[in-house]
Amino acid sequence: MEKFKKVISQYPFLGFIIAYLVLLCVPTIFFTDLYQSHLSSLIFVNIIVAAGLNIVKGYCGQVTVGHVGLYAVGSYTAGCMFMYLGSDLWMTLPAAIIVTGLFGIAFGIPSFRLEGPYLALATLGGGEAIRLFIENGEFFGSTYGISSISQPVIFGVPFDTPDKYYYISMPVMLIAVYFSYSILKSSIGRAFMSVREDPISAAASGIDIKKYKILAFILSAMFAGAAGAVYAHLPPGYIHPNNYTVIEMVTFLAMVVFGGLGHIWGGIIGAIIITIVYDLTRPLYEYQLFIFGLTIVLTILFMPKGIGGFIDKIFIDKRFKKKKVEEGK
């Protein structure tokens, strides 16, 4: 076990290959109907968004409430490319990532001067503006949305049903998580954290604050763009402006907060739990928002670092105590 841990820490890529193989087997063993595959794909999409949101919100500490707008940009880049050019996922995914990254710059620039709630307001305005722009634009299909977006075809096999689409969304999610892992584990992640904790002393340590702020916004926008494109192509391939409201934003925030702000797996844990809970409580839909709002407040009050941070803390304290006991002897 120790040896295995050491190898993984030297080659984190291996861990993701193992995860890939495991996830590859999951549907054949556990899934009984198409709905479960569909739900898994939704979870994967949410994981990508939450992993990206964790970079800018959890690590870099920039309060952004307009992330759902970037997610919409990703979806509509994919949708419009399909509608006007007939492109499939292999074309729309990179295009969505690039376009959303550019939008990320626009969201990041206000962070040079604004902080906390003011930045939240600015980004909220940005996100809503994007949604309203789409809703009122003929070009984007206005309130009809864009429907029957194609699913990718590999070697003549169309991946057009939820159980097949699972094999498309899952690798995309794993690659995204891998990128977020390697970024946040490197000096870039530490620079993000120090910008969050104290910009002045970060600058004194030679960290370019503006560069890292804008970088965090661009990276997380790219994640949102990728998620948006995967979501747009998710069977039955239908996107509508109502999928990108503030309510969705609150759900994404709930994922990151509940999973653990600034915890490397925070967004992922939160996305899995919240998406499943959200789905199980669908019959109680009138209370869902209330419950999610309450979850955010309670988590911040009693478990400020979310589930991930809470579990980490237990282990860290345990190791610290053990060390002290050993020294005592």
Next chain:
Amino acid sequence: MLLKTKNLMKAFGGLKAIDKVDFELPAGEIRGIIGPNGSGKSTFFNLVSGVYDPDPGSYIEFDGHDITDEPPHKIGALGLSRTFQLLRLYQDMSVINNVMSGYHTRVKYKFFDAVIGRKKIWDQEKEIKDEMMELLSFVGLADYAELNASELSGGQRRLLVLARAIAMKPKLLMLDEPAAGLSPVNVDNLMKIIMQLKDKYGLTLIIIEHILKVVMDTCNTVTVLDHGQKIAEGTPSQVKDDNAVIEAYLGKKMNDEEMRKALAV
């Protein structure tokens, strides 16, 4: 000269916080800066490290580079490290991450290597971590490496700030009241560690300190500021007997005549 300022000025509104200070510091020296509260010591640090922009006409040179208008992170990258009076620790980060983020300017790998997560990243990260753990055990915080910085005691925080400032292997280290709020035993301990680090890394030091014993014992030369002006400079013993310094700290010495006048009114 490692650090040179010429005609350094900074005014906040009508208040001249730093008024035409010429300052020269050769490499390898330990320089103390003393002065009453509000005399401009911290402002001087903030100007040199780029936190404040100096007023026009000022000139600051560090290690041969003109840093007058450079932003703080560029000055940091040139090898000028500093601590803050109010510590400015990264409270919500682990102790080891605090120190490792101080290493930032020395990280060799490129951005895209990190994004792709190549093997050499993980090797280098391990090297960095080992080196920083060594530094932590040198200041005596190795056991606390995984804990949050907010869980440390006041004395340990001061050590951590010191370690974080050293992590970038600076040429010049500026300490803003490193021993404030420490008990006498801890002060001695801290100064011992600072001196060991100085020898180990070949540092040049500037120390702001109110505990005069620290300044008098450790500094080669002392600069005294008052009302933003440099009123004295010299070895500790010279400064101690300087009339201007005594006046700034204790008030003016009066002769009998003046005393009588003052009491009569």
